[in-house]
Amino acid sequence: MTMTRRTLAALAAGTILAASGPALAQGKVLKFVQNGNLTILDPIQTTAYVTRNHGYFIYDTLFSSDENNAVKPQMVDKYEVSADKLTWTFTLRDGLEWHDGKPVTSEDCIASLQRWGKRDAMGTKLMDFVKEFKAVNDKTFQMIMKEPYGLVLATLGKPSSNVPFMMPKDIAATDPFKQIDKYIGSGPFIYITAESKPGEKHVYNKNPKYKPRAEPASGLAGGKVVKVDRVEIIEMPDVQQQVNAMIAGEIDVIEQLPHDLIPVLKRDRNVALVDWNPLGHVFVIRFNHLQKPFDNPKVRMAALYSMRQEDYLKATIGDAAYYKVCGAAFICGTPNASEDTKGLLIKPDFEKSKALLKEAGYDGTPVVLMQSTTLPVLTNMAPVTKSLLEQGGFKVDMQAMDWQTLVNRRTRKDSPQAGGWNVFHTFSVSADALNPISNAYFVANGEKSSWFGWPNDPQMEKLRDDYAKESDPAKGKALAEAIQARALETAQFGWLGQWYGPGATRTNVTGWLKAPVPVMWNIEKK
């Protein structure tokens, strides 16, 4: 009897161990873990980056940005603009087809642009200048402008949320504030709804009918040549487990690593770190312009005088290899960058801050600083702000909360005592911050359409309009510098440094493109 039990136990253990080892024979299946769960599959309804990434799998765009941020045609074969710059004519490439086999038409593209133009910040701005769209034939359509607009190509080729993805007309007809329920695109991958299980995995098969452009892939532009048969987005919420699974060879790609776990993967010879997003991200501080004391520009300026980017970057990122002190609101190393901040945000002047507070009549009421404790990269921002502001003469009431609570509370315009707020931190991918139109933090339309904090500055809006209309790059850059200077002059918000979050791949996976979005074409698995 004893022998039988032991034998059974040994047999069971042996069978389990024999079945283990490399988890699956993966072949040309690429297993990719994103920086968050993919729940919403409509890249126009939400600006969530995981949804944007999903969009790049299955949809295509009229234009795309290459690795130098130059806008190149993608679905468009050729385009021309009339001499008066009022008529833009776009002709689609031959052979473009939706995943259901129907051809991509001008009508589809027009409907897609119209839906996107009701949600995206740059899209709505563009639509302010658009008089009408006209379908010339199945492959050619025109965009007629009310007046010349300098950012047509930059808008149509914008790389990040919301991306103007093209969808079939019947899907694009969905109310832009409601989620689409069919996922048909013309992009290089096909979404396999039947095999995708939210919370577990999302499955994308190679689109065999996709016709890539002839040019080599560069950034998000060029030929989208798919070199694997299938990509599976694996939903894995625990970052430590992502790293463990990478070491064990159960997954192939991690979009972004938490900085404290980078050394663990650096030690593994089978794993390579990839700095796929050279532009990185940028930290931001937002003031509530509607509530005391930050309704007073002098108080906001006092806060800016207390800030030092490096303190934030050291506290949150730590390793200097992954951050950069940068005075440019429009991101260092890009065409609109200007590092001239007159020392603001770089070198604090606490005495000046205290003097400004005195001048402004600050009565010492604590400012309510919202601290997100669930997004690791933001958790340490608020304590640094609390310390710096206190050194600058403020009293600070730091309130810890989860990110979703913060996201909800920041929409409230009430006083901090009635559930509102004074100040909070966020971050965006740098690709969203490259110019004064795409960078939502510069909008100063008050409660009408400004981002949370609701700054109201007609002079800023005039400058942004001038920038939007300007087609000369040199003049555009001068306007961008003026806009940055104006934002500092009114202390509209603060930009608190750039940081980079590398991703990781197994060393048998190559071809990751340098772009602000992790895309899966061009990637090869040996």
Add this chain to the structure above:
Amino acid sequence: MLDFIARRLVAIVPVLTVVAVLIFLMLRLTPGDPAAVIAGDNATSDQIADIRQKLGLNEPIWTQFGIWIADMLQGKFGESFFFKKTVAELIAQRIEPTLALATCTLIFAVSLSVPLGVLAAYRQGTLFDRFVMGFCVMGFSVPGFVIAYCLIYFFAIELGWLPVQGYVRIGVDFWKFLERMVLPSLTLSVGFIALISRITRASVLEVLNEDYIRTARAKGLSNRVVLMKHALRNAAVPILTVIGIGIAVLMGGAVVTESVFGLPGLGRLTVEAVLSRDFPTIQTVILMFSVVYVLINLLIDISYTIFDPRIRY
């Protein structure tokens, strides 16, 4: 007995009503706005307000409650705010991993903890007894996620015997299913084993001092018969109670275990729904857990009659 069961089933109604009201109110009173989550970080206040309107979140709270209850009574559990799926579909998709984890854990924990507890009682004061009690203290004290990471480090990373994470459905590949259940079940079992072993030991110890045990021994019965037939059976009622309570603890533990091991079960669904304020999903899943809990307690109560014939309902 049938009367008892019928009364208990009827008693579920007020319990669920209270749970429903509490969940609904707590969710509405907790800060957080699904519309803001859906809209994403770059959305403006106006855009969020538009989405809130489309989701029906601008209706008065009691109107929303009335609509939800009316739908529930018709068997409609609503649609998730995020996934374009009904909550019933989501639960159907996620229930298998949770059931599998709970079953494996229960089998593993009960089959190990009851003998451990009985033996510890039988060998009271010996090294074995101290070892079991020491293990129980550790099992209570060490958080599940620490146990999980230790197990993963040794068995998956260092030895490479078992996968780090993931789930394969039982119908797809039984052995792969089994190998992915080992570490999560072990993790979840530790606290459960500690709880049951300790209670088993205490109950059996109490019974071992009874006169009828002395009588049984005086009759010349073997230790095995005395322990299993006379002692354990009479000590069973508190053990069953603690197993019942443990199942509730197990549901809570599944939330952490499923997150750590990447199991796409109901625990993880609950966490995701709470973090994104997916009200219809949270409400339904918690109500479902409540029903399961009430039913398990009913089953435990009924099982008392099997082990202790003196109990009658």
